[in-house]
Amino acid sequence: TSIKTVYGKTREISDADLSAYMAPYINSTDGVAAFFAAVDSMLDPSLVERLKTLHTPLLILWGENDRLLNVRLGKELHEMMPGSQFYTHPTGGHHLQEEEPQWAVDHINDFIAPS
Numbered sequence: 746t747s748i749k750t751v752y753g754k755t756r757e758i759s760d761a762d763l764s765a766y767m768a769p770y771i772n773s774t775d776g777v778a779a780f781f782a783a784v785d786s787m788l789d790p791s792l793v794e795r796l797k798t799l800h801t802p803l804l805i806l807w808g809e810n811d812r813l814l815n816v817r818l819g820k821e822l823h824e825m826m827p828g829s830q831f832y833t834h835p836t837g838g839h840h841l842q843e844e845e846p847q848w849a850v851d852h853i854n855d856f857i858a859p860s
Contacts, residue, residue, distance in 0.1 A: 753810030753838030803829040808837030
């Protein structure tokens with residue numbers, strides 16, 4: 746199944762996990778609409794210019810092995826967002842919160858409450 750390819754490291758995903766991931770898109774018209782709205786927003790030609798106007802702290806965590814959104818995109822986002830913090834995990838994929846939860850939590854905690 747294609748969802749398995751977004752992980753940085755080979756990972757077994759059970760049929761139950763796969764069903765849970767796909768349920769919002771298969772069983773709900775709202776889920777399908779939300780998915781397409783998210784895709785549309787990423788393809789919006791004004792997105793880059795609008796992002797450049799944000800003046801709020803931004804933490805960007807990215808997996809070096811993200812096969813869905815290349816790490817190059819994260820670097821570009823970081824470069825266009827003044828004051829953003831950008832960190833990559835060397836073996837992480839698209840689902841860092843699942844693949845490397847402690848790494849993600851540590852970065853989030855440091856961002857929220859720097860020491």
